[in-house]
Amino acid sequence: xxxxxxxxxxxxxxxxxxxAVLSGWHFNWTEVDKKNRDKKTISVPVAEVVGVxxxxxxxxxxxxxxxxxxxxxxxxxxxxxxxxxxxxxxxLGRIQFSCPSRVLRDQWTKHLRxxxxxxxxxxxxxxxxxxxxxxxxxKGRKIYHSLVAxxxxxxxxxxxxxxxxxxxxxxxHLLKKDLTGFDGVVCVGGDGMFSEILHGLIGRTQQEAGLSxxxxxxxxxxxxxxIGIIPAGSTDCVCxxxxxxxxxxxxxLHIIIGDSQxxxxxxxxxxxxxxxxxxxxxxxxxxxxxxxxxxxxxxMGPLRYDYSGTMVYLSNRSYAGIVQYLPAxxxxxxxxxxxxCLSGCSVCSRSTERLFRHSSESGSLYSSHFSQFSSDSxxxxxxxxxxxxxxxLTCMSSSCPKSPLGLSPSAHLADGTGDLxxxxxxxxLGFLKFLYRHTSTEDQFDLPFVExxxxxxxxxxxxxxxxxxxxxxxxxLREGIDEEERGYIETVSRNGSQQHLAERDTGxxxxxxxxxxxPFLCGLCxxxxxxxxxxxxxxxxxxxxxxxxRIHGQLVRLYARGIEDGAAMHNCGKENDNCxxxxxxxx
Ligand SMILES: CCCCCCCCCCCCC/C=C/[C@@H](O)[C@H](COP(=O)(O)O)NC(=O)CCCCC
Ligand SMILES: Nc1ncnc2c1ncn2[C@@H]1O[C@H](COP(=O)(O)OP(=O)(O)O)[C@@H](O)[C@H]1O
Ligand SMILES: [Ca+2]
Numbered sequence: 051x052x053x054x055x056x057x058x059x060x061x062x063x064x065x066x067x068x069x070a071v072l073s074g075w076h077f078n079w080t081e082v083d084k085k086n087r088d089k090k091t092i093s094v095p096v097a098e099v100v101g102v103x104x105x106x107x108x109x110x111x112x113x114x115x116x117x118x119x120x121x122x123x124x125x126x127x128x129x130x131x132x133x134x135x136x137x138x139x140x141x142l143g144r145i146q147f148s149c150p151s152r153v154l155r156d157q158w159t160k161h162l163r164x165x166x167x168x169x170x171x172x173x174x175x176x177x178x179x180x181x182x183x184x185x186x187x188x189k190g191r192k193i194y195h196s197l198v199a200x201x202x203x204x205x206x207x208x209x210x211x212x213x214x215x216x217x218x219x220x221x222x223h224l225l226k227k228d229l230t231g232f233d234g235v236v237c238v239g240g241d242g243m244f245s246e247i248l249h250g251l252i253g254r255t256q257q258e259a260g261l262s263x264x265x266x267x268x269x270x271x272x273x274x275x276x277i278g279i280i281p282a283g284s285t286d287c288v289c290x291x292x293x294x295x296x297x298x299x300x301x302x303l304h305i306i307i308g309d310s311q312x313x314x315x316x317x318x319x320x321x322x323x324x325x326x327x328x329x330x331x332x333x334x335x336x337x338x339x340x341x342x343x344x345x346x347x348x349x350m351g352p353l354r355y356d357y358s359g360t361m362v363y364l365s366n367r368s369y370a371g372i373v374q375y376l377p378a379x380x381x382x383x384x385x386x387x388x389x390x391c392l393s394g395c396s397v398c399s400r401s402t403e404r405l406f407r408h409s410s411e412s413g414s415l416y417s418s419h420f421s422q423f424s425s426d427s428x429x430x431x432x433x434x435x436x437x438x439x440x441x442x443l444t445c446m447s448s449s450c451p452k453s454p455l456g457l458s459p460s461a462h463l464a465d466g467t468g469d470l471x472x473x474x475x476x477x478x479l480g481f482l483k484f485l486y487r488h489t490s491t492e493d494q495f496d497l498p499f500v501e502x503x504x505x506x507x508x509x510x511x512x513x514x515x516x517x518x519x520x521x522x523x524x525x526x527l528r529e530g531i532d533e534e535e536r537g538y539i540e541t542v543s544r545n546g547s548q549q550h551l552a553e554r555d556t557g558x559x560x561x562x563x564x565x566x567x568x569p570f571l572c573g574l575c576x577x578x579x580x581x582x583x584x585x586x587x588x589x590x591x592x593x594x595x596x597x598x599x600r601i602h603g604q605l606v607r608l609y610a611r612g613i614e615d616g617a618a619m620h621n622c623g624k625e626n627d628n629c630x631x632x633x634x635x636x637x
Pocket of ligand 3: 446461462463468
């Protein structure tokens with residue numbers, strides 16, 4: 051049995067004396083005053099030590115090494131509060147120690163290096179990096195070379211960098227080229243670039259396992275390589291929802307220390323063909339229209355979504371559809387339980403056991419998923435039909451700077467479920483209220499025309515010709531229904547039995563304000579609203595409308611750890627500035 055590394059000695063930082071202790075999971079140093087009394091302690095988990103160098107080393111503004119033989123420098127993760135974002139910013143902390151002898155210095159560097167290997171076994175040695183030079187504000191290359199590459203170098207990571215020259219180059223590389231020796235793949239870009247990596251890695255893994263991605267019932271094999279995201283895109287939702295901040299240095303440090311965050315992935319099929327995978331947003335109606343509109347205005351950069359969002363909102367559209375879903379176990383969690391999936395989430399941890407339960411027995415991962423598509427579970431599908439402003443499915447909260455709590459604030463990153471959000475047709479100001487609540491802490495699901503369901507799978511289809519006649523397009527409100535009623539008809543089928551619900555009560559009275567806004571909003575839109583929308587699949591438009599979606603629990607792993615709760619990081623119980631014990635969170 052390996053014995054735990056322990057080392058304790060006096061060390062100097064400038065003229066101050068410190069008692070430094072490396073024991074188990076922690077490295078800490080306490081200032082000792084002239085009367086031998088302990089002053090401030092800084093404690094760093096060994097797993098968060100970025101690197102240990104002989105001599106006095108600096109890397110910013112540029113690397114410099116003073117090769118003195120009694121000194122060593124420790125680089126570590128230091129947290130600072132991020133202001134507006136929900137997570138914590140990570141920065142590179144640095145401390146230069148002086149030892150009484152070279153022998154002791156060598157002992158410290160050796161023990162620290164051994165300890166950090168033991169306590170963070172997933173640290174990458176070699177990474178494959180793809181940079182999209184055109185993502186977001188087109189700063190991907192600069193962000194990587196000025197902020198990320200020096201940190202990778204410091205941590206001893208070697209990287210093979212590919213600056214993409216066309217869309218799907220990264221995906222094709224991962225599908226075809228030799229990936230031997232790489233521990234992970236890093237994308238520098240936005241959600242679209244992440245999606246390329248996701249498709250390449252999932253595809254490659256299934257190819258090697260001899261599994262057909264076109265079969266929607268197949269139990270997909272989890273990907274062995276980790277994915278790192280350096281945010282340099284427009285929405286950067288996957289990064290925000292898994293790290294809590296959009297910050298290249300924070301993300302680079304998560305990669306360096308080999309953090310590992312499993313992530314659910316949704317497969318999207320049409321008949322027997324795989325269309326795409328999704329993690330953040332699979333959206334029909336509003337989000338599909340926004341994406342289609344925004345593609346015409348790519349030159350605007352990230353602002354294209356604000357512009358297109360406004361235009362699409364003003365066009366006031368709703369679409370007919372049939373949504374069927376397979377509910378997840380309501381005893382495990384609920385999208386309305388007001389909890390949040392944070393770092394170390396217990397719902398996700400418990401799910402790991404449930405999702406992989408049969409793997410050791412049957413030799414096949416995900417065998418429990420497979421059973422949910424057997425004929426036995428057919429009866430559990432719920433079906434709703436009507437007109438929708440939008441139908442959205444997300445495997446995680448999908449928080450992003452535009453919406454800090456996200457599309458579904460209580461969704462989980464790795465519980466094997468997705469949240470289905472149905473926004474029924476409603477008055478324009480009602481829909482505006484729904485959208486607006488995404489920007490605040492007000493509950494966007496607490497509206498009479500909104501439903502949210504935690505699901506394992508979803509099917510979407512268009513109503514048959516007969517039903518389409520009934521719901522003839524009039525741009526927002528349906529023909530034949532009195533405008534004052536603002537209701538709609540839905541056909542609900544639970545466990546196969548058809549139930550006809552006339553007039554869903556939206557519970558809303560039209561205010562004078564709304565009445566005044568109606569002619570203006572409808573004037574922009576009423577004549578030529580299309581009968582169908584498109585699906586927005588993580589920023590890509592799907593070519594089919596009728597789809598089958600299925601959530602695959604923990605199919606990929608990111609170099610991340612979920613959103614850290616700032617308050618909980620202070621294990622000393624003191625506020626930022628007074629924090630002295632067991633905590634590296636500084637203002
Ligand atoms: C009155 C204020 C209205 C504000 C509405 C805010 C709602 C925002 C929810 C955003 C969820 C985003 C989910 C992520 C989607 C991305 O995958 C996708 C592609 O991103 P990228 O590759 O970086 O371009 N982004 C979008 O589809 C943008 C949706 C914007 C909707 C307004
Ligand atoms: N060199 C390239 N030229 C054009 N498109 C690219 C290139 N590299 C990647 N892409 C594509 O650009 C799309 C958007 O990239 P992304 O990095 O997500 O930026 P944004 O967040 O601004 O949309 C992705 O779908 C990706 O496939
Ligand atoms: Ca999930």
